[in-house]
Amino acid sequence: MEKLIRDTRLALGSKGKPLSQTRFGELVGVSQVGVSRWESGEDAPTEKNLLKLIEIEPAFAKFLPSRAINLPVYTMVSAGALSAAETVLDAHLDELRRIPVAGLRNGDYFILQVEGDSMNKIAPDTSFIVVDRADRELVPGKDYIFMHDGRATFKRYRARPMRLEPYSHNPEHDPIELDGLEGVSVVGRVVKVFLDL
Incomplete structure (x- = not known):
């Protein structure tokens, strides 16, 4: 210095x-x-x-020293098929448990618990993921929370062909093809995984 x-x-x-x-x-x-x-x-x-x-x-x-930020913990996000997403967007922030997390850059972060095993190579069922709502730019090979028609899922983005891909030890999970699927939005990028909080 x-x-x-x-x-x-x-x-x-x-x-x-x-x-x-x-x-x-x-x-x-x-x-x-x-x-x-x-x-x-x-x-x-x-x-x-x-x-x-x-x-x-x-x-x-x-x-600058790494600061811990108290992040809200929502309930579940599916790591399988698209499923109901009211917990991702509609929870009352003042009622949520908060957990301090250090080592984050500037962003708009929250925590979700994973439900399902389609991303279990990086985030096993019941693990927790930190999502940055401020980072929605899709980068192939990175992991995001996606929404479509009021439902959400946690998947890896692939560009060619455009699809949401599982990253799992379970071979039964299929990618979600984006060609012809309109109205898919990105909630945020997954930046950290915790096995337990």
């Missing part, structure tokens, strides 16, 4: 002169001595300092 702090300060200079430690400190809310201690590795920026540094240089975001 010391090198990134120094390089950032030097890059902010003008007319061939580096920005002084005093002026850089004013930008991020610390003294010249504080900047000097950061650059020598004697001290490190606080989380508040890091948020200021990120405004100047986004690369500092990697140094």
Whole structure:
């Protein structure tokens, strides 16, 4: 981190002169001595300092500590055929149990419990999945919650041919072909799996 702090300060200079430690400190809310201690590795920026540094240089975001976010736990989502989805969209948030989950980037997350074995290579029956509602862009080989006609399922997306594919040890599960199936929407991408909460 010391090198990134120094390089950032030097890059902010003008007319061939580096920005002084005093002026850089004013930008991020610390003294010249504080900047000097950061650059020598004697001290490190606080989380508040890091948020200021990120405004100047986004690369500092990697140094932010991982925060736990309390996510709502809905009931079930089918990992088999499309099935009723009122629990995915219509539950009352204030009535739901919440579980802290760390290591998530910015997003709109919630937790579902898996029902069925069509995705059991990554999420066995009764396991829990973290879904990011803010990530709906389909990427082949990634896992999502899909909805169609008021029903939902947890599946892997494949592009050629377009289909929702099981990822299971059970060979009886068939993919859901998307050609000719209108009105399929993406609720969000599955980003984490927990066997138990």
